[in-house]
Amino acid sequence: MEQTSTTTEHNIESVKFEDNNGVDGGNEQKIKDIFQDGEVYESPTDLNVTKTIPVENVPPxxxxxxxxxxxxxxxxxxxxxxxxxxxxxxxxxxxxxxxxxxxxxxxxxxxxxxxxxxxxxxxxxxxxxxxxxxxxxxxxxxxxxxxxxxxxxxxxxxxxxxxxxxxxxxxxxxxxxxxxxxxxxxxxxxxxxxxxxxxxxxxxxxxxxxxxxxxxxxxxxxxxxxxxxxxxxxxxxxxxxxxxxxxxxxxxxxxxxxxxxxxxxxxxxxxxLPSKSKYSTMLPLSDYDKVITQIYRMELELNSNPLYVLQGEKDLIRQKLIQMKKSEEYRNDENVNKKPVKYVKIMEVIKKYINNLF
Ligand SMILES: [Zn+2]
Known part of the structure; x- marks a missing residue:
């Protein structure tokens, strides 16, 4: 099995096996070297598609x-x-x-x-x-x-x-x-x-x-x-x-x-084996979900400790609300009844925020 990898000391930028039959063909050591060895940090961790190392040409x-x-x-x-x-x-x-x-x-x-x-x-x-x-x-x-x-x-x-x-x-x-x-x-x-x-x-x-x-x-x-x-x-x-x-x-x-x-x-x-459309394929949350989640979490924090939300965070929430407003069409589209309960609940959260913070 031939394998190319762009390597800078501890950093691999991509892994590409030239011949995917090689993996089945008993080249266990090479798989081990790349995927199994190296420093192991504790799990779980955050996933971000832009910070991953693409691996091509391994068998599915x-x-x-x-x-x-x-x-x-x-x-x-x-x-x-x-x-x-x-x-x-x-x-x-x-x-x-x-x-x-x-x-x-x-x-x-x-x-x-x-x-x-x-x-x-x-x-x-x-x-x-x-x-x-x-x-x-x-x-x-x-x-x-x-x-x-x-x-x-x-x-x-x-x-x-x-x-x-x-x-x-x-x-x-x-x-x-x-x-x-x-x-x-x-x-x-x-x-x-x-x-x-x-x-x-x-x-x-x-x-x-x-x-x-x-x-x-x-x-x-x-x-x-x-x-x-x-x-x-x-x-x-x-x-x-x-x-x-x-x-x-x-x-x-x-x-x-x-x-x-x-x-x-x-x-x-x-x-x-990243999909071709890897930046458009949803890894799992949409932007809209992310905004909702962040606002909701800030609300939980605010409720447990009102001093927690500092001016910078208020500004952040304000920006998020502006983003939310921009996605108004999304909320108002004809499929709104098919959206999970949280899409409905979020309107209450936003109202509360506007009253509390601004
Ligand atoms: Zn578990």
């Missing part, structure tokens, strides 16, 4: 056995999150290809959320949270178990789906959300009617972000390969809300289970 991700119906499926309230796990016969779903070397078999999927729809995702996009995030955990099959894979630097890969809101419930996702009342208490689990993972997980082959990021637990540090699809998973506000009734170890509601963003520093975030 391959999804195998995701159509297989499991023999058993269950959901568990771990006291921190809800986990969906399943048992298959001999064949299990796995992913391979892309920047991975080897097969990564499905282990479980779990969710992250917050107290309202303006937070909840672990990763942020251009500084903004999404209402939640689904993690599909896979481990490299040669390590046999997830536990032993976690001890390796290339043992675990997590596929990340950021949530976005839509009016209709996500049909596959309701397999989980409809059953939550049965596992409200921490450390309870429940069998559910098995479905194939394609009902829940949308496959992606290209146009995703990839980085190595560590996760620290009380006694050790695990290295995770994070793979984030640019296409968010559309679920309803009610579905996300149903997660907020799960309870933790002390019988309190699990309000927030996302970790703090770690600054990107000079970590490498790759953009694997």
């Amino acid at each position: 991700l391959k999804w195998v056995n995701f159509e297989l119906l499991p023999k058993k499926m269950k959901i568990t309230n771990s006291g921190y999150t809800v986990i969906l796990s399943a048992k298959w016969g001999q064949e299990r779903p796995y992913i391979t290809g892309g920047t991975l070397s080897g097969k990564y078999v499905f282990s479980q999927l779990h969710l992250h959320w917050g107290v309202n729809d303006m937070e909840g995702s672990e990763h942020t996009v251009d500084g903004c949270h999404h209402p939640g995030e689904m993690h599909v955990v896979t481990f490299k099959s040669c390590y046999l178990t997830q536990e032993s894979a976690l001890k390796e630097t290339d043992g675990v890969a997590i596929l990340v789906y950021l949530f976005k809101l839509q009016d209709e419930a996500h049909k596959g996702f309701s397999i989980i959300t409809d059953a939550l009342s049965g596992i409200a208490q921490a450390h309870t689990s429940m069998k559910i009617e098995p479905v194939d993972l394609n009902q829940l997980i949308k496959q992606f082959w290209t146009d995703y972000f990839m980085y190595k990021g560590s996760v620290s637990t009380s006694d050790c540090v695990h290295h995770i390969t994070w793979m984030i699809t640019r296409y968010p998973m559309a679920v309803s506000a009610e579905q996300i809300d149903s997660l907020r009734y799960l309870m933790d170890d002390s019988d309190e509601l699990i309000k927030r289970n996302f970790r703090t963003i770690i600054p990107r520093d000079d970590r490498r975030i790759f953009h694997v």
Whole structure:
């Protein structure tokens, strides 16, 4: 496998494999050198498409056995999150290809959320949270178990789906959300009617972000390969809300289970097989969503500490409001009824701002 990369000491600007057959052809070491080695910073972090390293000519991700119906499926309230796990016969779903070397078999999927729809995702996009995030955990099959894979630097890969809101419930996702009342208490689990993972997980082959990021637990540090699809998973506000009734170890509601963003520093975030229209394709928030999110967050901060908003920030909000006014047509278009509740709510927020600040 030939590979060209524009390199300045620690900095790779792009990676281009000349011959994508080479990746399948056993050139594991080169993939390892570029994608697995190097300094690993803690996850999660912010994603910004302009600060990624494009990777061209690697094979697309391959999804195998995701159509297989499991023999058993269950959901568990771990006291921190809800986990969906399943048992298959001999064949299990796995992913391979892309920047991975080897097969990564499905282990479980779990969710992250917050107290309202303006937070909840672990990763942020251009500084903004999404209402939640689904993690599909896979481990490299040669390590046999997830536990032993976690001890390796290339043992675990997590596929990340950021949530976005839509009016209709996500049909596959309701397999989980409809059953939550049965596992409200921490450390309870429940069998559910098995479905194939394609009902829940949308496959992606290209146009995703990839980085190595560590996760620290009380006694050790695990290295995770994070793979984030640019296409968010559309679920309803009610579905996300149903997660907020799960309870933790002390019988309190699990309000927030996302970790703090770690600054990107000079970590490498790759953009694997970027789509041609990479600057126009939505990574996930539109400008309009961003403005709403920022204003809403400032409002939360203002409510918790009125002294927090300084003159500079007021100016910033003023600018945002002017931008919002410019996008008035967007709000008033004929599809307004199809927009999520937040588009309606935002008008109240703006009014409050105008009264309070100006
Ligand atoms: Zn997670």
